[in-house]
Each structure stands twice: as C-alpha cells, then as structure tokens.
Amino acid sequence: MKFxxxxxxxxxxxxxxxxxxxxxxxxRVPKTVEAGSAFSIQSTGSGQATLYIIGPAxxxxxxxxxxxxxxxxxxxxxxxxxxxxxxxxxxxxxESDSFDVVPATQPAKLSFLAKPSRLPVxxxxxxxxxxxxxxxxxxxIAAPTPVSFELSSPAGTVQxxxxxxxxxxxxxxxxxxxxxxxxxxxxxxxxVSSMRVVEQVPGDPCALKMSARQSGQQLQLATDPVRxxxxxxxxxxxxxxxxxxxxxGQSTVDVPLKRGVAEVEMPVHSGATISVASGVxxxxxxxxxx
Amino acid sequence: MIKGYLLAAFLGIVTIALVIIGTEWPMxxxxxxxxxxxxxxxxxxxxxxxxxxxxEIQAQAWQKAYDSLANKAQLTEPExxxxxxxxxxxxxxxxxxxxxxxxxxxxxxxxADIDLNLRWSTVVGPAxxxxxxxxxxxxxxxxxxxxxxxxxxxxxxxxxxxxxxWDVIYRGPGDDWGAQxxxxxxxxIVDMHPVERAEGTVILGELLNEDVVPAxxxxxxxLLSKNKTPLATEGSFDKISHLLLPKQVTPFxxxxxxxxxxxxxxxxxxxxxxxxxxxxxxxxxxxxEQLHPVPDASLTGQLINQSGQIVNVAHVLGTFYDKxxxxxxxxxxxxxxxxxxxxxxxxQIHIPEDLAKNVSSxxxxxxxxxxxxxx
Numbered sequence: 001m002k003f004x005x006x007x008x009x010x011x012x013x014x015x016x017x018x019x020x021x022x023x024x025x026x027x028r029v030p031k032t033v034e035a036g037s038a039f040s041i042q043s044t045g046s047g048q049a050t051l052y053i054i055g056p057a058x059x060x061x062x063x064x065x066x067x068x069x070x071x072x073x074x075x076x077x078x079x080x081x082x083x084x085x086x087x088x089x090x091x092x093x094x095e096s097d098s099f100d101v102v103p104a105t106q107p108a109k110l111s112f113l114a115k116p117s118r119l120p121v122x123x124x125x126x127x128x129x130x131x132x133x134x135x136x137x138x139x140x141i142a143a144p145t146p147v148s149f150e151l152s153s154p155a156g157t158v159q160x161x162x163x164x165x166x167x168x169x170x171x172x173x174x175x176x177x178x179x180x181x182x183x184x185x186x187x188x189x190x191x192v193s194s195m196r197v198v199e200q201v202p203g204d205p206c207a208l209k210m211s212a213r214q215s216g217q218q219l220q221l222a223t224d225p226v227r228x229x230x231x232x233x234x235x236x237x238x239x240x241x242x243x244x245x246x247x248x249g250q251s252t253v254d255v256p257l258k259r260g261v262a263e264v265e266m267p268v269h270s271g272a273t274i275s276v277a278s279g280v281x282x283x284x285x286x287x288x289x290x
Numbered sequence: 291m292i293k294g295y296l297l298a299a300f301l302g303i304v305t306i307a308l309v310i311i312g313t314e315w316p317m318x319x320x321x322x323x324x325x326x327x328x329x330x331x332x333x334x335x336x337x338x339x340x341x342x343x344x345x346e347i348q349a350q351a352w353q354k355a356y357d358s359l360a361n362k363a364q365l366t367e368p369e370x371x372x373x374x375x376x377x378x379x380x381x382x383x384x385x386x387x388x389x390x391x392x393x394x395x396x397x398x399x400x401x402a403d404i405d406l407n408l409r410w411s412t413v414v415g416p417a418x419x420x421x422x423x424x425x426x427x428x429x430x431x432x433x434x435x436x437x438x439x440x441x442x443x444x445x446x447x448x449x450x451x452x453x454x455x456w457d458v459i460y461r462g463p464g465d466d467w468g469a470q471x472x473x474x475x476x477x478x479i480v481d482m483h484p485v486e487r488a489e490g491t492v493i494l495g496e497l498l499n500e501d502v503v504p505a506x507x508x509x510x511x512x513l514l515s516k517n518k519t520p521l522a523t524e525g526s527f528d529k530i531s532h533l534l535l536p537k538q539v540t541p542f543x544x545x546x547x548x549x550x551x552x553x554x555x556x557x558x559x560x561x562x563x564x565x566x567x568x569x570x571x572x573x574x575x576x577x578x579e580q581l582h583p584v585p586d587a588s589l590t591g592q593l594i595n596q597s598g599q600i601v602n603v604a605h606v607l608g609t610f611y612d613k614x615x616x617x618x619x620x621x622x623x624x625x626x627x628x629x630x631x632x633x634x635x636x637x638q639i640h641i642p643e644d645l646a647k648n649v650s651s652x653x654x655x656x657x658x659x660x661x662x663x664x665x
Contacts, residue, residue, distance in 0.1 A: 118473040118501070196470055201502045205537075235502045237454040237570045239538040250579040252654055253596070256453060256535060256570035264596075267577065279498055279537035280480060 029097045035104045035137050036078045040071040049089035056081035078137035103139035107189045114185045114196035120203040125173035131187045140168040148188045154181035176200050180232040202232035208283030210276040218265040225260040246272035336402035336425040339432035344390040360433035377441045378628035379602050385410040400427045417626045449598025453570035475505030477563040486551035493544040494617045499534035504568035509542045509561045516555035531657035541609040543620040572597030574656045587646030592634040601629035603659040608639045610649040618648050
C-alpha cells in the first residue's frame with residue numbers, strides 16, 4: 001500500500017498536468033473549506049466518473065455521476081492544507097482543480113509552555129508563558145486570537161494579560177510574587193483553557209544571624225530561623241557554613257537547615273571568631289572569649 | 291656422515307654439562323619452584339627483612355607476611371590485613387600495592403628502625419602511606435614488628451537520622467507535549483581565574499548551587515584562541531564536588547596540559563547541572579585546619595563524621611585565596627580510610643611552593659561517598 005499510493009499520486013499528477021490546459025474549468029470546487037465542515041463539488045457533463053481529492057495527509061475517492069453535485073459530509077476533510085481535486089472519466093477527459101482546507105475558527109486545544117517550573121520570589125518577568133492555539137483537528141489556528149494569561153498565587157494575588165496570537169502563537173512574561181508557594185498559571189481562549197503550576201521558592205537568606213552558647217568543651221552554635229528578604233522561610237536542607245577561626249587554625253562545618261535552623265557543636269577556642277554564611281550571603285560574626 | 295655423529299655427540303655432552311651446572315649451582319627461582327621455599331633473599335639485614343615484608347604485601351601473600359613478623363603475639367593475621375586494607379570498605383579495600391621503598395632511620399647490632407613507604411594504586415589514583423617499622427634480630431635473621439594501628443570500631447547502636455532527603459520524579463511518556471518537566475537546578479559560577487603553570491594552563495573557580503534542590507554539577511571549559519577558534523576543551527573531572535546541596539559552593543579545577551595562557555584569547559565556560567536524589571546527611575566537620583608555609587607547604591586538618599552513617603570515601607577539596615580574596619589554587623586529597631562516626635581522620639593537602647606565599651586564607655569542602663552511591 002505504501003508503494004501504491006505514491007505511484008497513484010504521481011500518475012494522477014502527470015495526467016492532470018497534461019490535460020489541465022484542455023479540460024480545466026468545467027468543475028466547480030469551493031476556494032476554501034473549513035476543516036471538518038461539509039462541502040460539495042459540482043461537475044458538468046454526463047456519465048460515470050471518479051473523483052479524487054488528494055491532500056497533505058488524506059486521499060478521498062468517490063464514484064460520481066457527472067452533472068450532479070457530490071456532497072461530502074462534515075468531518076470528511078480535517079487536515080489543513082492545499083488539496084488537489086481530480087475528476088477522471090473512462091475514455092474521456094480528466095479535469096483538475098484545487099482548494100484550501102483552513103483550520104476551524106473554534107479553538108479546541110491549547111499547547112501551553114510555561115517556564116520555568118521553579119524560580120525565586122520577586123523576580124521581574126521571571127515567568128514566561130507561550131501558547132499555541134489549535135482547532136479540534138489539531139490544526140494551528142493562524143488567525144489572530146486573543147489569549148488570556150492568568151497567574152494566581154496562593155495569597156490570592158492575580159496577574160492578568162491578554163495577548164493576541166500572531167501566526168498561531170502568543171506569549172507573555174509575568175513577575176514572580178513575594179510569597180513562596182505553588183502558583184497556578186492558566187491560559188484561556190474562549191472556553192478552552194490549560195493550566196500549569198509554577199513553584200515560587202524563597203530567595204537567598206537575608207539577615208542571617210547565629211548565637212553561641214558554651215556547653216562544656218563545646219560551643220553550641222545555632223542560627224535564628226533563616227528567612228529570605230521577603231520573610232519566606234528558607235527550605236530545609238539549605239547549607240549553612242559555620243567557620244571558627246582561632247589562633248593558628250580554623251574549623252568549618254557545612255550544616256543543612258533542619259526545621260528552619262542550622263545547629264552545630266564546635267570546639268571552644270578562646271579568642272576565636274565565629275562566622276556564618278549561606279552560599280554567597282554572609283551572616284553575623286561572634287568573637288568568643290572564655 | 292661422520293660430521294653428523296660428531297655434532298650429536300657434542301650436543302649430548304653440552305646437555306649433560308648444563309644439567310650438572312644447573313643441579314650444583316641452581317638459580318634462586320629454580321630452587322623456589324623445586325623446594326617451595328621463598329624467592330625472597332634471606333632476611334640477613336634489617337633492610338632485607340623489611341623489603342621482604344614489602345614484597346609479600348605487594349604479592350598479597352598475607353600469611354607469609356604475617357609469619358615473618360616479630361610481634362605476632364600482638365596482632366592476629368586478620369588484624370594485620372585489616373590494618374592494611376581497612377576494617378570498613380574504603381579506597382584501600384580495593385587497592386593494590388604498586389611499589390614501595392625502605393629508608394633506614396637507625397640501626398644497631400640487635401635492632402633497627404626503618405621507614406616503609408607504601409605507594410598504593412587506588413581507583414582514584416595513587417595513594418601513599420608510610421609505616422615506621424621496628425626491626426629486631428632473632429638468631430641469624432631480622433624480623434620486623436608491624437606497628438598495628440587499631441582502627442576504632444563503632445559500638446552497636448541505633449542512631450536516628452532525620453535529615454532531609456530529596457527524590458525526583460521526571461515527566462513520563464504519558465504527559466502531553468506542553469507539560470512541564472522538573473526544572474534543572476540553577477547554578478552559577480561565582481569565581482573563575484586562569485593560571486599559567488609549567489605544565490600548561492589551569493582554570494580555577496567556584497560554583498554555587500543557588501537553587502533549593504540538590505544538583506549534580508560538572509564544569510567544562512573551552513579555550514579559544516585570539517581569532518576565536520577552539521584550542522582545547524576539558525572538564526573538571528573529579529576536581530570538583532559533584533553533589534551540591536542548596537546554597538553549597540564547590541571549587542573546580544580544570545587542567546589544559548601543554549596550552550600556554552598567552553595563546554588564549556577567551557574562555558567559554560559551560561557549567562551543567564541536573565537534578566539528583568540526595569540526602570543532607572552526613573555532616574562532616576573539618577576541624578583544626580592549619581596552613582603550613584614552605585617548605586612542605588600544605589593545609590592540614592581532620593575530618594570528623596558527625597553523622598551515624600559510615601562514610602566509605604571522603605574527598606577533601608581545598609580552595610586557596612590571596613589577600614584580595616581571589617582564588618589562587620585548588621587542590622584535593624582522597625582519604626583512604628572510612629570515616630567512622632565521631633572519629634577524627636587527618637588529611638593533608640599539598641600546595642605548590644611557588645604559590646604558597648600568596649595564600650592568605652582557605653576554604654575546605656568535603657565530598658562523601660557511602661556504599662550505595664554518593665550522598
């Protein structure tokens with residue numbers, strides 16, 4: 001079957017090229033057909049003939065009575081593109097024409113790309129959304145179509161944008177809000193919508209502060225609850241580095257946050273300076289005297 | 291015809307002569323094969339005794355090595371083997387002794403002290419260790435006393451660990467075309483500095499995981515000539531801590547052998563990150579860090595495993611800064627013994643002598659690997 005179809009199409013194309021000049025113009029086909037809708041083709045003459053409609057991904061074949069109207073029900077052609085119509089009668093002339101199948105005007109599906117899926121809070125234009133609008137048959141609707149983008153945070157703040165598609169696509173940028181959590185990012189065209197989630201995570205620690213308490217020969221160091229500059233709790237597992245510098249030496253421990261704080265025990269050294277940092281953010285320093 | 295007989299007679303005489311010579315004055319290897327005795331030279335001197343012991347360790351002839359010791363009463367053969375290969379799985383467990391040398395320290399008629407320098411081949415490269423052996427004379431032969439270092443054992447116990455662990459679920463084949471996948475961790479190079487060395491150009495720097503999830507990271511650099519054509523591309527390989535927890539920083543070191551820095555017009559850096567399932571455990575304290583000046587410029591310290599999990603391999607990476615805070619060198623050392631909970635293990639990272647004078651401060655990180663994968 002794979003070999004037969006190209007052979008048939010090739011043969012038909014050669015035949016129609018040769019005969020189109022002599023026989024064209026006596027078959028009436030619509031200029032455009034909306035994908036999935038019914039249409040008809042009117043022929044002239046008399047007798048039996050075969051009608052072929054050859055398109056990008058479909059071939060239809062009908063035995064027709066010349067001089068009558070051949071009707072194709074809704075759903076016959078659904079792939080957008082240019083279609084070739086060939087009417088051939090045994091022992092007689094072959095006629096050809098063409099028409100376009102255009103996407104249906106009613107959107108049925110959105111392909112929605114939202115990036116990134118995770119980003120820090122308070123980032124201007126940090127979130128981008130791009131939408132491609134498709135009809136019920138998966139054809140890209142190239143006609144300008146308004147798309148509504150909506151980003152809603154758990155705190156209830158909503159950012160809205162309406163963008164008209166250009167060549168079937170629309171895109172926008174949104175700001176991440178100051179509060180961490182899972183945002184819902186929705187794109188809507190008419191009754192059709194698609195939703196993605198965007199995780200807003202805390203930024204770098206802010207005003208990192210620790211305190212020290214001696215317990216025997218050990219110094220118990222603990223941070224205050226670590227938060228970013230918007231007051232969001234920095235997630236557990238974030239590394240906090242404690243460094244104790246003393247005469248002739250230094251000790252370092254990378255400690256993950258647990259329940260919002262980082263705690264560690266380090267040996268007591270009189271005259272030591274203890275500092276705390278997380279990533280590239282420095283916290284306070286403590287000078288320790290016995 | 292007569293010549294043929296003469297030749298046969300000559301060959302017969304030569305063969306008989308060689309058999310007699312071989313029987314009366316055999317080669318040592320022939321003696322060993324015939325009698326089962328050792329190929330080793332006799333332990334008639336302290337150095338020979340230690341060298342024999344080294345040969346037996348290299349051949350993994352544990353029983354022979356143990357039998358040759360003078361202090362067998364102080365250790366059993368399994369303890370001797372564990373002392374060499376570690377009681378817990380570690381780099382030394384799968385290492386072989388590549389070579390060794392002996393260095394006499396002092397000797398008398400009845401005893402001697404000798405350094406045995408062992409150079410192991412491990413899966414991450416060579417590792418060296420030195421044992422100082424006391425050698426005593428028993429009768430007409432010398433015997434070494436093995437300086438057993440009894441590794442502390444962890445008493446049976448239950449240690450609760452409730453550090454965070456991250457797992458990852460990626461998008462599946464059933465997800466639609468536009469569905470999101472989990473975002474790769476966001477990482478950033480916070481420092482980068484090319485240095486010209488005698489062996490070529492090296493790129494030093496630091497990489498930060500600025501995300502809230504663990505990252506598996508690598509860094510690749512491409513040197514471009516002044517007319518923008520690529521000269522060479524290299525990766526950091528193991529001169530980096532590949533697993534970065536949130537807000538953790540690792541140094542990296544990329545070596546370009548035989549490339550002169552003067553030929554380099556620009557450098558293209560490519561840090562790559564991917565999500566990885568990881569645990570925030572174990573926590574390693576790096577204690578008593580000390581910078582030592584030339585000669586023997588180095589950073590020493592000790593690692594203390596503050597968690598309950600045994601760390602099989604620890605990789606210590608040191609970043610060295612000048613007074614202005616710029617990275618001047620990155621060096622590393624693998625610890626060949628397992629890190630047991632709350633048990634200090636020393637480390638020493640060497641610093642090139644010409645750079646040591648510029649080093650003003652340092653920062654050390656430890657990458658750990660426990661059986662079952664990197665943690």
